[in-house]
Each structure stands twice: as C-alpha cells, then as structure tokens.
Amino acid sequence: MNFEHKLIEALNNANRVAILTGAGISAESGIKTFRDPDGLWAKLNPAELASIDGFMQNPETVWNWYNERRKVIQSTKPNAGHFALVELEKKYDNFHIVTQNIDRLHQMAGSKNVIELHGNIIENHCFDCKKPYLKEINLDDKELPKCPKCGGKIRPSVVWFGESLPFEALKKAEKVALEADVFFSIGTSSEVYPAAALPYIAKNAGAIVIEVNPNETKLSSEADFILRGTSATVLPELVKLLK
Ligand code: BV8
Numbered sequence: 665m666n667f668e669h670k671l672i673e674a675l676n677n678a679n680r681v682a683i684l685t686g687a688g689i690s691a692e693s694g695i696k697t698f699r700d701p702d703g704l705w706a707k708l709n710p711a712e713l714a715s716i717d718g719f720m721q722n723p724e725t726v727w728n729w730y731n732e733r734r735k736v737i738q739s740t741k742p743n744a745g746h747f748a749l750v751e752l753e754k755k756y757d758n759f760h761i762v763t764q765n766i767d768r769l770h771q772m773a774g775s776k777n778v779i780e781l782h783g784n785i786i787e788n789h790c791f792d793c794k795k796p797y798l799k800e801i802n803l804d805d806k807e808l809p810k811c812p813k814c815g816g817k818i819r820p821s822v823v824w825f826g827e828s829l830p831f832e833a834l835k836k837a838e839k840v841a842l843e844a845d846v847f848f849s850i851g852t853s854s855e856v857y858p859a860a861a862l863p864y865i866a867k868n869a870g871a872i873v874i875e876v877n878p879n880e881t882k883l884s885s886e887a888d889f890i891l892r893g894t895s896a897t898v899l900p901e902l903v904k905l906l907k
Pocket residue numbers: 685686687688689691692697698699700703714764765766782822823824825826827828829850851852853854855856857858876877878879881893894895896
C-alpha cells in the first residue's frame with residue numbers, strides 16, 4: 665500500500681497517538697466480527713443476546729452464547745495487526761489503545777496502555793450483587809452458575825446494550841481523544857456509541873484522524889487519511905516506514 669508523505673510526516677512529528685479498535689482488528693485472528701456478512705449477528709439478533717433484557721429473558725441462552733465465543737477466543741492469538749500496534753507504542757511516550765473488543769488480544773500481544781470500553785469476556789460477576797465470580801468456568805457446562813454470596817445469576821463482565829460503559833474507562837478514553845495529535849480508528853464500523861464518538865472528539869480537538877478498514881464506514885467522510893485494507897496487512901507496512 666502507498667502511504668501519503670503527509671501521513672508519514674504527521675506520524676513522525678506526533679507526540680500523542682490514540683487508537684480506537686473494534687472487532688475488525690481481531691478478524692484475522694479468526695474471531696468473527698459483528699456486522700460483517702458472515703458476522704456473529706448475521707444470524708443472531710444482538711439486542712437479544714448482548715443486552716440486559718436478553719439475559720433476563722434467556723439467561724442460559726446468553727450464557728451459552730458467550731461460552732461458545734469463549735471457546736473461539738481461547739483458541740486464538742494476536743495477529744500481525746496487534747503486534748504492529750505494540751511496535752507503534754514503542755515510538756511514542758504518550759500512546760493509548762481504546763478498544764471495544766473483549767478478547768484481550770491487545771494485552772496478549774504486549775500492548776501496555778489498553779483501555780477496555782466494553783469490558784472483557786474472560787471475567788464474570790453476579791448479575792444481582794455485582795460480586796466478582798472467580799470460579800473456573802466449564803465451557804461445556806450448560807448450567808448457568810449461581811452466585812455463592814446471594815444466589816444470583818452469574819454473567820460475563822462485558823458491557824451490554826443499554827448498559828453504561830465503565831465510567832473511568834470512558835473518561836480516560838475521552839481524555840486521550842481530546843489530547844491526541846493523531847487518532848486511528850481501526851476495524852470498527854463506527855456504529856456503537858459512545859465509542860464511535862471518540863474520533864469526532866479527537867478531530868474537533870485538532871487531531872489528524874486515520875481510518876484503517878477494508879470497507880467504508882460512517883467515519884470515512886470525516887477521516888483525514890483512509891487506509892483501505894485489512895489491519896494485519898496495513899499496520900505492519902505503515903509501522904516499518906516510521907522513524
Ligand atoms: C450506552 C458487548 C448509555 C460485548 C457490545 C441511537 C443513537 C446512538 C446511540 C444509541 C442509539 N440507540 C441506542 C444507543 C446506545 C447503544 C448504541 O450505540 N446502539 C447502536 C447499535 C445504535 N449503545 C449502548 O447501549 C452502549 N451503552 O450507550 O450507555 C445508556 C445507558 C442506559 C440506557 C441507554 C444508554 C453500550 C454499547 C456496548 C454494547 N456492547 N458488545 C459483546 O458481546 O461483544 S457492542 C458490540 O459492537 C461490540 O462490543 C463491538 O465492539 C461493538 C462495535 O462493533 P465493531 O467492533 O465496530 O464491529 P463491527 O462488526 O460492527 O464492525 C467490524 C468492522 O471491521 C467493519 O467496519 C469491517 O469492515 C471491519 N473489518 C473487517 N475485517 C477487518 C476489518 N477491519 C480491519 N481489518 C480487517 N481484517
């Protein structure tokens with residue numbers, strides 16, 4: 665891929681870089697995205713599964729859907745796109761990854777400053793008393809675990825539709841977007857708020873916005889640079905060209 669000289673220059677002159685990632689960056693690790701044609705939600709309705717109402721109506725169905733996703737995620741590892749971001753982080757003193765992903769592949773790849781906006785699929789807690797549930801999960805056990813403290817239903821520690829994002833994480837994400845010289849939006853359809861607002865916050869505060877996505881998104885018209893390719897191919901090539 666050819667990168668515009670102005671893009672390379674902006675990155676070589678930047679001090680503060682912020683990266684928003686979505687399911688697309690994990691696609692080349694073998695984890696399905698949500699809204700792509702073969703995505704998780706091509707067959708299932710997200711509102712029924714990744715939502716409080718969905719869990720309250722069908723707790724076992726939702727619990728087992730997450731266990732199926734855990735099986736996939738357990739067998740995956742970071743791809744060249746994740747590792748390129750680890751290399752990129754070394755070039756800047758002020759570098760943050762804000763991820764919507766729950767797979768922890770950024771952390772597994774070695775990224776240090778990762779802000780998780782939508783929680784993670786590894787941890788669980790009680791739906792009623794919120795107490796963390798630390799017992800090992802048997803991914804083949806269809807039975808929904810119950811809270812040892814209050815008998816409540818155990819749920820994955822992800823952020824569902826209609827649920828507020830973790831306050832500290834969102835506040836920090838908005839701060840890094842406001843301060844960024846360069847803001848990347850990588851592998852996200854820019855559909856889900858408030859995460860999707862971050863590139864606009866960055867742009868309005870003067871950042872250069874770069875989109876890395878093989879497809880057009882709602883953000884594309886606002887981006888200063890568009891790298892129309894997959895993250896595992898574009899990011900390693902880009903990082904190689906930087907000082
Ligand atoms: C909230 C859970 C306050 C974990 C998820 C109307 C307007 C604005 C907002 C709303 C509205 N109506 C409702 C809302 C709020 C709602 C929302 O934004 N809805 C949208 C759909 C309109 N948001 C919320 O509810 C949030 N909370 O607002 O709280 C509140 C409080 C009380 C009452 C009301 C409001 C909570 C949002 C979090 C929801 N949880 N997941 C899980 O099960 O995973 S969202 C889900 O979508 C995932 O977390 C995912 O991260 C997120 C975004 O999806 P993407 O990551 O972008 O993935 P997607 O498949 O969409 O796109 C993939 C992209 O990758 C594509 O562009 C594709 O081209 C690209 N790609 C593919 N391959 C590659 C690639 N890119 C690079 N390389 C590749 N190889």
